[in-house]
Amino acid sequence: MSENLLQVKNLVKYFPIRRGVLLKRDVGYVHAVDDISFNIMKGETLGLVGESGCGKSTAGRTILQLYRPTSGRVLFEGEDLASLKGQALRQKRRKLQMIFQDPYASLNPRMTAGDIVGEPFIVHRLAQGTQVQKEVMRLFSLVGLNPTFINRFPHEFSGGQRQRIGIARSLALNPSLIVCDEPISALDVSIQAQVVNLLEDLQAQLGLTYLFIAHDLSMVRHICTRVAVMYLGVIVEIGGRDALYQTPLHPYTHALLSAVPIPDPVKEEQRQQNIPLTGDVPSPIRPPSGCRFRTRCPLAAEICAEQRPELLEKAPGHWAACHMV
Amino acid sequence: MDDILNVQNLETRFKVKGGWNHAVNGVSFRVSEGETLGIVGESGCGKSVSVMSITRLIPIPPGQITAGTAMFGGRDLLKLSDQELSKVRGAEIGMVYQEPMTAFNPVLSIGRQLTEPLEVHQGLTRQQANARAEELLSLVGIPNPKERMRDYPHQFSGGMRQRAMIAMALVCSPKLLIADEPTTALDVTIQAQIVRLVKELRQQLGMSIIWITHDLSLIAGLAHRIVVMYAGYVIEEAPIKKLYANPSHPYTMGLLNSLPRLDESEHRRLESIDGLPPILHKKPSGCPFAPRCRFVVERCHREVPALLTVEEDHRAACWVNPHTRRER
Numbered sequence: 260m261s262e263n264l265l266q267v268k269n270l271v272k273y274f275p276i277r278r279g280v281l282l283k284r285d286v287g288y289v290h291a292v293d294d295i296s297f298n299i300m301k302g303e304t305l306g307l308v309g310e311s312g313c314g315k316s317t318a319g320r321t322i323l324q325l326y327r328p329t330s331g332r333v334l335f336e337g338e339d340l341a342s343l344k345g346q347a348l349r350q351k352r353r354k355l356q357m358i359f360q361d362p363y364a365s366l367n368p369r370m371t372a373g374d375i376v377g378e379p380f381i382v383h384r385l386a387q388g389t390q391v392q393k394e395v396m397r398l399f400s401l402v403g404l405n406p407t408f409i410n411r412f413p414h415e416f417s418g419g420q421r422q423r424i425g426i427a428r429s430l431a432l433n434p435s436l437i438v439c440d441e442p443i444s445a446l447d448v449s450i451q452a453q454v455v456n457l458l459e460d461l462q463a464q465l466g467l468t469y470l471f472i473a474h475d476l477s478m479v480r481h482i483c484t485r486v487a488v489m490y491l492g493v494i495v496e497i498g499g500r501d502a503l504y505q506t507p508l509h510p511y512t513h514a515l516l517s518a519v520p521i522p523d524p525v526k527e528e529q530r531q532q533n534i535p536l537t538g539d540v541p542s543p544i545r546p547p548s549g550c551r552f553r554t555r556c557p558l559a560a561e562i563c564a565e566q567r568p569e570l571l572e573k574a575p576g577h578w579a580a581c582h583m584v
Numbered sequence: 585m586d587d588i589l590n591v592q593n594l595e596t597r598f599k600v601k602g603g604w605n606h607a608v609n610g611v612s613f614r615v616s617e618g619e620t621l622g623i624v625g626e627s628g629c630g631k632s633v634s635v636m637s638i639t640r641l642i643p644i645p646p647g648q649i650t651a652g653t654a655m656f657g658g659r660d661l662l663k664l665s666d667q668e669l670s671k672v673r674g675a676e677i678g679m680v681y682q683e684p685m686t687a688f689n690p691v692l693s694i695g696r697q698l699t700e701p702l703e704v705h706q707g708l709t710r711q712q713a714n715a716r717a718e719e720l721l722s723l724v725g726i727p728n729p730k731e732r733m734r735d736y737p738h739q740f741s742g743g744m745r746q747r748a749m750i751a752m753a754l755v756c757s758p759k760l761l762i763a764d765e766p767t768t769a770l771d772v773t774i775q776a777q778i779v780r781l782v783k784e785l786r787q788q789l790g791m792s793i794i795w796i797t798h799d800l801s802l803i804a805g806l807a808h809r810i811v812v813m814y815a816g817y818v819i820e821e822a823p824i825k826k827l828y829a830n831p832s833h834p835y836t837m838g839l840l841n842s843l844p845r846l847d848e849s850e851h852r853r854l855e856s857i858d859g860l861p862p863i864l865h866k867k868p869s870g871c872p873f874a875p876r877c878r879f880v881v882e883r884c885h886r887e888v889p890a891l892l893t894v895e896e897d898h899r900a901a902c903w904v905n906p907h908t909r910r911e912r
Contacts, residue, residue, distance in 0.1 A: 310771035417860050447626040448798055452842035452856035474771065481844035481854070518776035520801040522843050524824045527805030536773045539741045
């Protein structure tokens with residue numbers, strides 16, 4: 260068993276909903292992430308999947324302390340990131356980086372590509388002048404960008420190239436964990452493969468650990484070693500990739516997998532039409548009592564409304580939160 | 585079977601700073617009665633512009649349709665006056681768009697937006713139109729249609745808005761439904777619901793569908809025939825099973841091999857297509873895919889390949905047979 264790089268313990272993130280102009284008061288909370296726990300092992304790629312609004316991106320950002328958690332702990336190298344502040348946190352952040360979904364919004368349009376990739380060195384005072392330039396050139400060739408492009412601005416690059424700039428920036432400080440928040444969903448199909456291959460190569464080359472947040476279940480299966488499924492702020496299932504895809508335990512995972520189309524008309528024709536989920540995801544402001552999935556679950560029983568199911572180990576390394584399995 | 589729509593040699597371009605952007609370059613396709621045609625390609629390949637040109641929903645200017653015919657029910661849509669065309673749009677051709685939030689008018693209730701075309705196109709009274717709209721909303725699976733008709737678009741969830749938009753497109757029982765990436769903004773489970781709904785509806789109503797998408801996985805279970813576009817050209821056309829079993833253009837092969845698949849047992853490296861799709865400021869002198877192609881021969885740079893027959897109903901625009909690597 261390899262060692263844990265990061266441990267998330269009972270992480271909670273609520274966003275307050277405020278009303279009123281002068282006398283602001285909290286009228287409720289969006290339960291974006293509601294008590295999730297998991298580990299990320301060194302060198303693995305953990306996939307975090309779920310539909311939009313399930314809290315997967317919030318979870319990623321809260322782990323990096325881009326949002327401060329409402330409660331819970333994030334242990335990295337023996338320290339709780341949630342309790343760190345200021346300089347101490349900044350030091351730790353060098354080891355934790357992020358690749359964002361939107362390669363258009365996550366790069367400052369007024370900075371050149373070289374300045375964007377070189378900025379981490381300046382911020383952390385790790386290099387100066389020509390040394391920065393040398394590092395930037397190295398990073399550019401590492402991610403497959405032509406080093407002569409360092410003086411170009413983001414708008415002069417295509418979507419795939421911009422995502423490479425974002426990847427180069429995240430690699431600048433030699434991080435050990437990179438949170439990839441839907442890094443390919445804004446890209447065209449033929450470009451997605453380029454970026455995924457690059458991420459895989461970099462992982463092999465640099466021994467990186469990824470938290471890969473995505474909604475594309477086929478791509479997650481391709482790139483991840485373990486997968487966690489989120490629904491409405493909670494983890495409903497977590498396990499090794501093959502176990503989770505071949506023998507999914509939670510009814511939500513079942514439903515998700517049966518909804519993924521396969522690029523093969525013959526298989527699509529033969530596929531027996533599983534009962535798809537009906538209805539929509541309930542509001543995270545007032546999530547259902549007990550099991551959050553019970554309003555759409557084909558197996559729902561009385562107990563599901565009364566008791567929140569715990570995430571239990573149903574098979575070695577394969578955990579699910581359901582009363583019925 | 586008879587063609588319901590037959591588009592020949594369509595050319596559309598857009599005026600840009602210092603010249604023209606050639607978005608559609610001699611595109612031909614047809615849709616027969618009851619058939620679902622998938623038009624597949626990446627962003628900027630001209631798939632939406634082709635279809636929007638037929639219904640003249642592109643902005644003119646800067647857009648300009650420079651050539652082509654689009655025969656629909658014995659008339660050439662490209663030659664109709666604006667007035668005649670607006671009788672076809674919404675009545676005989678229904679449309680569903682990608683972003684259900686922007687396609688609705690936010691200040692009119694869902695019900696009003698459904699009844700308006702019925703009053704305009706079919707001359708129904710308000711009561712008749714209301715009854716029909718209610719019927720349609722329940723057809724597309726919206727619970728409590730009577731109450732929900734009074735709601736405004738923002739009160740609907742994404743999946744419900746897309747259902748409502750399908751209802752709006754079907755309101756006058758069109759012969760042809762054009763769906764432009766209708767599920768791209770939706771989650772997989774909602775996407776599966778919409779696809780199932782469309783399949784049921786096409787069986788019930790017997791309409792033809794043009795489904796525009798970049799998603800080769802989604803369209804596999806939905807279309808009867810596929811047209812693949814690249815840089816404003818049709819580069820391959822085939823019945824669905826032939827296309828997936830025997831892709832005959834290097835671009836189609838590349839697209840299919842770049843997809844991770846849920847049914848795969850071995851981890852394989854995804855095949856990526858190097859380079860970027862071109863932006864056509866001038867019409868290319870050779871195959872537009874040549875700079876990215878692994879099978880390129882000298883002729884590819886000289887001549888734009890014609891759509892050559894691979895086998896019956898299956899045509900590809902490539903001078904080389906990628907399976908034998910010989911020139912066709």
